[in-house]
Amino acid sequence: MMIRIEPDSDIAIYTQLTNQIIEGIAKGDIKPGDSLPSVRAFAADLGVNMHTVNKSYHELEKKGIIRIVPKSGAIINIQNGYDNELYTRLREGMKPQIAEAIVFGMSEKDIQNLVKSVVDEFKKSID
Amino acid sequence: MMIRIEPDSDIAIYTQLTNQIIEGIAKGDIKPGDSLPSVRAFAADLGVNMHTVNKSYHELEKKGIIRIVPKSGAIINIQNGYDNELYTRLREGMKPQIAEAIVFGMSEKDIQNLVKSVVDEFKKSID
């Protein structure tokens, strides 16, 4: 899987990494059961510090997306389906963008089309 | 308009303020032409520093949502409709949430329902 870190982004490196791993799973580039590189190997590959990768892995584990097996590795493991906590998390995360879309005059259909275009970008390349 | 700042949030205060002002416009609580409080008055009201409010105002101006008139005030002024820059901004902002939704098994319809619930929350209280 291809990861691209932008050091000058206003988004923290470990967050960039977390997001891109999630997007990689959404696209199907990585599947449940697959292993992520070791924190050291990944860090060397990306040109960042080991602890930065480690922080990202723990963020993914907290979200219930990977399982970290001490002395072994990190395996993609999606925890049980979507519950209220996930719903709330996603809602709060999308709120600012949706509000901004409305402010700029986008209709609900416009917004849904925008969302669909993002969904399609992920789903088109599955399998 | 009611603004609620959470000092212990992991979201910066000026970002919280920016988002809530945008949401206030989306809900119709504030309308184009309305003035925002002066940076000093708003800061005193919220219990934060003047510069923090100022930073939020400039973020809103950069987004094209308000017009800051030096020595006068900040007026809600939505710049011309949605262009490619806005589209890209919104897409990038929603990407992480949509990817996470897909990862957890949500269908496109599920995601659209979630989006609709957020849109409705804003639009229900217009006028």
Next chain:
DNA sequence: ACTTTGTTCTATGAAAACTAGAACAAGGCT
């Protein structure tokens, strides 16, 4: 005139992010 406006400047404290190096115990492999 007087107040209020946004702006600009310097300064400081606190927290977050990132890097660095070292050490540890345990799993995997030969």
Next chain:
DNA sequence: AGCCTTGTTCTAGTTTTCATAGAACAAAGT
């Protein structure tokens, strides 16, 4: 058994961001 790799934990340092504070300015509003 021996060796390498694993994630983990610890201390340490730097840089950046965020938020605060105070002062001063020129100009708009009253």
